[in-house]
Amino acid sequence: QSCKISPNEDISPASPKMNLPVVAPEVMRTASERHQKGLMSPYIYQILTQGEMKLPVLLEDENHKEFPSIHLLYRPVRQMVYAIVFNLHHYMYMATKGKDKAVRTEKSEVPDLRVREWVWSKNNPYQSPDMVKAEQIGWGVPTIQRLWFGGSIDDKRRRLRAFLTCMRSDTPLMLNPAYVPQHLLVMATVLRYIMSCNKPVLRKPELDAIIVQAFSPELMNAQYLQELQVRHETSSLQ
Structure with missing residues (x-):
């Protein structure tokens, strides 16, 4: 069974509080409720509250580096997810709007959004985290409130497009x-x-x-599968 992180559990040896953007109460409430019921990835709540995540140790062959670590392989996906859950595009939009009006407010400041990723390796057995920068997905993605709670057809299309964009x-x-x-x-x-x-x-x-x-x-045709024959080929060494 996978280990779930409780809301009060500290996942790192020394984790100073991250300076995170403000998360809407309804988003935090939904994440907390689903986290406690096991209906959502435990990483989401940990990211929203602590700005960090601890990726599990994997059974990977460190002697053959031609294959990348699975955690590093999917890091670009996580970087775009960080931007979505913390509404980075909205902050960029408000900053541009405030710049045009020559008005600077707290909402017009673009946060330097980074998430601590604790990734185990032989040289770094959870001693220090990687500070991973959030990356915009390249189009006007709605806020996380709209993506999670929007019920219109357009909202559903944007949810799907956000997923497809993260997966290239x-x-x-x-x-x-x-x-x-x-x-x-x-x-x-x-x-x-x-x-x-x-x-x-x-x-x-x-x-x-x-x-x-x-x-x-x-493969859904039983008659085809019954008559299917696999040709066995051997090659001799010259």
């Missing part, structure tokens, strides 16, 4: 059922994100095998 999959074809069956949308976005990374994680034959097993309509 904000393209029209991703929402076209002729190309991506909607029940496989999450898997398709994960594969697209992995293949977009600089360091290779999957080889093309491996990607093809995953896509065939997940997307092939013939």
